[in-house]
Amino acid sequence: xxxxxxxRIAILTGGxxxxxxxxxxxxxxxxxxxxYDMEVVGIKDGYEGLINNQFHPLSYDDVSGxxxxxxxxxGTTNKADPFHYAVKSGNQLKFEDxxxxxxxxxxxxxxDCLVCIGGDGTLSVAHxxxxxxxxxxxxxxxxxxxxxxTDITFGFDSAVTIATEGVDRIHTTAQSHHRIxxxxxxxxxxxxxxxxxxxxxxxxxxxxxxxxxxVEKIAEYVHNxxxxxxxxxxxVVAEGxxxxxxxxxxxxxxxxxxxxxxxxxxxFVLAEQLENMVDLETRSVVMGHLQRGGSPTPFDRVLATRLxxxxxxxxxxxxxxxxxxxxxxxxxxxxLEQVTQGPRLVPVDHELxxxxxxxxxxxxx
Ligand code: F6P
Numbered sequence: 001x002x003x004x005x006x007x008r009i010a011i012l013t014g015g016x017x018x019x020x021x022x023x024x025x026x027x028x029x030x031x032x033x034x035x036y037d038m039e040v041v042g043i044k045d046g047y048e049g050l051i052n053n054q055f056h057p058l059s060y061d062d063v064s065g066x067x068x069x070x071x072x073x074x075g076t077t078n079k080a081d082p083f084h085y086a087v088k089s090g091n092q093l094k095f096e097d098x099x100x101x102x103x104x105x106x107x108x109x110x111x112d113c114l115v116c117i118g119g120d121g122t123l124s125v126a127h128x129x130x131x132x133x134x135x136x137x138x139x140x141x142x143x144x145x146x147x148x149x150t151d152i153t154f155g156f157d158s159a160v161t162i163a164t165e166g167v168d169r170i171h172t173t174a175q176s177h178h179r180i181x182x183x184x185x186x187x188x189x190x191x192x193x194x195x196x197x198x199x200x201x202x203x204x205x206x207x208x209x210x211x212x213x214x215v216e217k218i219a220e221y222v223h224n225x226x227x228x229x230x231x232x233x234x235x236v237v238a239e240g241x242x243x244x245x246x247x248x249x250x251x252x253x254x255x256x257x258x259x260x261x262x263x264x265x266x267x268f269v270l271a272e273q274l275e276n277m278v279d280l281e282t283r284s285v286v287m288g289h290l291q292r293g294g295s296p297t298p299f300d301r302v303l304a305t306r307l308x309x310x311x312x313x314x315x316x317x318x319x320x321x322x323x324x325x326x327x328x329x330x331x332x333x334x335x336l337e338q339v340t341q342g343p344r345l346v347p348v349d350h351e352l353x354x355x356x357x358x359x360x361x362x363x364x365x
Contacts, residue, residue, distance in 0.1 A: 027308025167201025213364025
């Protein structure tokens, strides 16, 4: 219960974590307290905490020292869409609308704004609550860099840095053993991480979901490299890449999740196919959640701080139903509604794709 007349904001983090979330929480909390004498409340585990009324106050001291910390101090989940909430009954899963519980809890919390830090799933739900009358401001986050309405998301630079280090390390062992090495990185629908880490790591072949590949073309490419004396090749593949006319490789289905399909394993499928087509030993490495964990890069710390600061400006201006965003070199805002219109994909004629092609990188097409 509120004991004073101070303005109060609540922060939640939803969906997959990524480096830089804590830097946003810190920036929002510090600015709200220092500059505007507001009260800040942290919601536990994303919308789950709003459904079950789990929150705690966030003080200036609570957010001191978290700038460099990976993950989220508030906890998160990608299984709690209040409008479509999964409930287990025996072996069965049913879905309930728990949005009324959330609206009631928000009402009781007496908040002036709910700050939702999340990806497309979390921000789509935020947009839905905005339509229900909740004052909401969004902060886009994902390592995948695929949120519409912003040129870049924090977390992406950190993920690319980690993936590139993986590619660099694989490079030397591939060279020594004259092998094809396939590095699988995250990116369900958008190949931004594969494109950037592939170019940064000097990959020979880069496979992204937006450009379906032909395995024969890849085999021909690595074979020709081998004939020219380059007896190894580095292939960077996004988990969501697929062959022309083919499907993505699904690792598992998480029924209760807002995005039930978990991808993974394309690098193993590809390795087996290539080994049967070219006379080169082929190995795979899945970078997986290494790309999501750990400390944010300096770029992401700065970006997260700028976005967090801007989020407080939007709250003060009562500019709700918006998310903070990057437009060129500036921080601005975009309607939350944009995130409901699907992911921001790599254009097939993106300047980095063309630059790669022009220096001899194969996109498998
Ligand atoms: O959206 C971010 C992301 O890291 C995707 O690239 C990846 O497919 C997914 O999350 C993995 O989710 P989880 O942590 O639930 O396995």
